[in-house]
Amino acid sequence: MKILANRLFQLNATAKSASGNVLYAFHTVSLFLKTLAVRFFQLNIAKKMLFGYFFCALLTILIALFILSRLERLNEINNSIIKRDIPLVELTDKMIDTVLAQELYANSSIILKSPDILPLFWTRSEEFQHLRRQMEALPQQKDLPINQLTALHIEYNNCFLQGFRYLKNPTSPTAKKYDQQIKEKQEAIIQLLKKISSEARQQQNEKNRLILRITHNAIRDTAGLCIGGILLGILLALTITRNISGAIHKLKLSVNEISEGRFEDLPPIRNWDEIGDLSRAFQVMVKKLKRLEEMYLDASPLTHLPGGIAVENITKKRLTDDTPFAFCLLDLAHFKSFNDRYGYARGNEVIMATARTITAVIGKHGNQQDFIGHIGGDDFVIITLPEAYEKICTAIIDAFDKMILDFYDPEDRKRGYILGETRQGKKISFPIMTVSIAVVTNQQRKLKSHIQVGEIAAELKTYAKSFSKSTYVIDRRRNSDKE
Numbered sequence: 001m002k003i004l005a006n007r008l009f010q011l012n013a014t015a016k017s018a019s020g021n022v023l024y025a026f027h028t029v030s031l032f033l034k035t036l037a038v039r040f041f042q043l044n045i046a047k048k049m050l051f052g053y054f055f056c057a058l059l060t061i062l063i064a065l066f067i068l069s070r071l072e073r074l075n076e077i078n079n080s081i082i083k084r085d086i087p088l089v090e091l092t093d094k095m096i097d098t099v100l101a102q103e104l105y106a107n108s109s110i111i112l113k114s115p116d117i118l119p120l121f122w123t124r125s126e127e128f129q130h131l132r133r134q135m136e137a138l139p140q141q142k143d144l145p146i147n148q149l150t151a152l153h154i155e156y157n158n159c160f161l162q163g164f165r166y167l168k169n170p171t172s173p174t175a176k177k178y179d180q181q182i183k184e185k186q187e188a189i190i191q192l193l194k195k196i197s198s199e200a201r202q203q204q205n206e207k208n209r210l211i212l213r214i215t216h217n218a219i220r221d222t223a224g225l226c227i228g229g230i231l232l233g234i235l236l237a238l239t240i241t242r243n244i245s246g247a248i249h250k251l252k253l254s255v256n257e258i259s260e261g262r263f264e265d266l267p268p269i270r271n272w273d274e275i276g277d278l279s280r281a282f283q284v285m286v287k288k289l290k291r292l293e294e295m296y297l298d299a300s301p302l303t304h305l306p307g308g309i310a311v312e313n314i315t316k317k318r319l320t321d322d323t324p325f326a327f328c329l330l331d332l333a334h335f336k337s338f339n340d341r342y343g344y345a346r347g348n349e350v351i352m353a354t355a356r357t358i359t360a361v362i363g364k365h366g367n368q369q370d371f372i373g374h375i376g377g378d379d380f381v382i383i384t385l386p387e388a389y390e391k392i393c394t395a396i397i398d399a400f401d402k403m404i405l406d407f408y409d410p411e412d413r414k415r416g417y418i419l420g421e422t423r424q425g426k427k428i429s430f431p432i433m434t435v436s437i438a439v440v441t442n443q444q445r446k447l448k449s450h451i452q453v454g455e456i457a458a459e460l461k462t463y464a465k466s467f468s469k470s471t472y473v474i475d476r477r478r479n480s481d482k483e
Helices: 002-041 045-112 118-136 146-167 173-259 274-298 308-320 335-342 344-365 389-407 410-415 450-464
Strands: 326-333 371-376 379-384 417-421 427-431 434-441 471-474
Touching: 045 118, 045 146, 045 173, 118 146, 146 173, 173 274, 274 308, 308 371, 308 379, 308 450, 326 344, 326 389, 326 450, 335 344, 335 417, 335 427, 344 371, 344 379, 344 389, 379 389, 389 434, 389 471, 410 417, 434 450, 450 471
Parallel strands: 434 471
Antiparallel strands: 326 379, 326 434, 371 379, 417 427
């Protein structure tokens, strides 16, 4: 029982191993086909079309090779019949006639007692040997009993030579003995030749049946290959057409959606060909169109920068996506006193010059994902990456401090401040305008909403404006700190 249990365990392990090998092979083939399909759909349109033509050409070549192989096989069989079987039958018939002619000449020479007829016996013997050499020259002659046939004919001739002088007296016992031996050898030769002829005819019939079978199978297989090739060609054509036309249809739907002002939930296109490239470029364009639309609806009429709604939406998106960002709120200190001294027209010029300065700095030190907004008056917003805000803030401060002096009159610029009056008529001085920047990031703390970001920035801006020079301050508090 223990031996039987061990044997059953071994058989079970072998079955599991075989099953595992089959599953592994199936998984490998499945993975290969998936990889092949992915690579195929990553081709561009021209390569997909070339692949389709190549597949059809390859299929045609395979069918042609199959047909040619069958024709070659039929040609080999026909050659075997023509060059071996038919000549072999003809040779055996001639050899039988030759042996019978030898007997006829021998008997005629004995009966007529004419030595002139005897040479004809040997002429027929040489003719038999000539036919035998022709048999040896046939293809596939190794399976023929040619040596046995040669030996029998030599024995036949020897019997005739040895018994020729006795055969002149047919009634003698010796003559009867040799006559019996000659007949036996002759019969053996004839039976052997008939056997060779019968086998040759049998092989010829078998080959003819084989030709019919090969022809039937070739017709059936060729028809099957042609039908299968047509179906595969249609399937491949449908796959390529559906891949291309489906992507074009989705692109058309996307255009219709955008034309009606809907930029969300556009049909995805996963092609990797030219249409896929066009779709991806289209998606980038859609994002820019959406951004431009938001900017247009909420843009500042003075600087044409996005306004407060756009700032709010961008901040919400960065918080929702949990994208690291730095929210920079810029304010111009002493801007009101500048407006009171020089008027709103020059104040507007300062606002526009500040917008140009910020845009130039972002173009040099920022990236394409950076956002610039103008939320009104002298307040600007920059949303950038945490690793970029220090360089951006420093560059804005340097550029602003150089630029702002050009908007003051020479005497105020030289003096370093402007003079003004309070409502009570008291003289008071106001410093040259500076820029204060409050920076809020989500690197060290989890920010909950855009409102929280705005409150923190407003608090930091008040602190930054307490300095007498342009500066930027950063919120370095963490989640564990009190806010």
